Amino acid sequence: MQIALTLVSPDAEAAAAAVPAITAALAGARARVKEPRPLGPGAVDLLVEGEDARALRRAAEAALAGQAVDVCVQPWAGRRKRLLVADMDSTIIGCECIDELADFAGVKAQVSAITERAMRGELDFEGALRERVAMLKGLPITVLQQAYDERVRLNPGARTLVRTMAANGARCVLVSGGFTYFTSRVAEAAGFHHNRANRLVEEGRSLSGLVEEPILGREAKLAALVQEAADLGIAQSDALAIGDGANDLAMIEAAGLGVAYRAKPIVAAEADAKVDHADLTALLYFQGYTAAEFVTD
Incomplete structure (x- = not known):
């Protein structure tokens, strides 16, 4: 072979x-x-x-x-994949958006501790998300844009990864347990075709402390990969999935190439490959692309 x-x-x-x-x-x-x-x-x-x-x-x-x-x-x-399904927080971008919102609310230490445990698979993701969002109750909606402008940055190689795969006919989807406010903007910045995430509930000009149900978590991420592959008429083996936390594990295991990026131990142990040192263009090299084929504009 x-x-x-x-x-x-x-x-x-x-x-x-x-x-x-x-x-x-x-x-x-x-x-x-x-x-x-x-x-x-x-x-x-x-x-x-x-x-x-x-x-x-x-x-x-x-x-x-x-x-x-x-x-x-x-x-x-079959190395070149026709579908990319990527996590956002700490994968395509270098932060956890909910932790950054919590910083503006003055509760970052508490929220970050829950985030870390949830990403390690020690807590139920849906329950942990509800608990963290509740701590954001009363936060002005204007803070969302401030957090995006000041805290959210694409990880090195993210834009090149997405735009190169898209230019070669792959569908690129951002699937996050975070929030649509951020995924819509990150998707546009990186060049994703589509994004899926959770929606924060607003109350006047502030956050209500609630998130719309049903929550997009581990199983919903897997369902997104399965649906996107079916819509394209391709096998799941033609998909590449990447993430860092326990809620990414199901889609990583289902993809033809599942990659753990700077990941928690539970994810790194089960993924087909790990990216611990290089930037996100490593995923292009894994597919056999040469640097001369990268789309860098």
């Missing part, structure tokens, strides 16, 4: 230096590495002849232990 093993690092020299170690490790796993193919700065593709992709991933990760190199091991065929 032909297997793609992709190495990506923010340090180009580290990625190049990892190739001999990977080659030796895979030889021990009864796999043969063909000629490496540079994809871009710090990114190398290896075509591997082997039988067990999981075993090869374990061997590669062991060989790279302690190095700032991300690795993805998957079948060579």
Whole structure:
């Protein structure tokens, strides 16, 4: 079986230096590495002849232990995905929007603690969201725009990832357990075709402390991936899903390539690949795109 093993690092020299170690490790796993193919700065593709992709991933990760190199091991065929489903908070953007709103309300420490536990899978997501939103009761609606302007930034590589996949015919969907106020703006900034999230209930010119039901959580994210794939007439194996928290796990497991980005341990342990060091363009390299194909405008 032909297997793609992709190495990506923010340090180009580290990625190049990892190739001999990977080659030796895979030889021990009864796999043969063909000629490496540079994809871009710090990114190398290896075509591997082997039988067990999981075993090869374990061997590669062991060989790279302690190095700032991300690795993805998957079948060579079908690497370029036709659907991207991405989480927003701490994935496409570098913050948790609800925590930033809580900062304006003076309750960030309390809300952030609940967010962390929910993302680790220690709390029911829906209940944790209701509890956190209740702490925002009375917050002026004008703070939403202020939080977006001052706190929300796309993570490095996010815009390039989305626009490159879209330019190559993929549908790109932002699916968040956060709020539509932010997903609509982030989706436009990054180039997503569609966004799904929860809606905050307003009371006059302030937040009511409630969120509209039903809440978009773990199962709703999975349902979004399944529906988007069905609408496109493609298999779930043609989808790429990325996220960082426990509420992303179901869609990550269902996708053909599920990626954990700077993720909580429960997610990193189950994802097909992890991005702990590189930026979000790693997902393009994982699909075999070269840097020359990136859409960067």
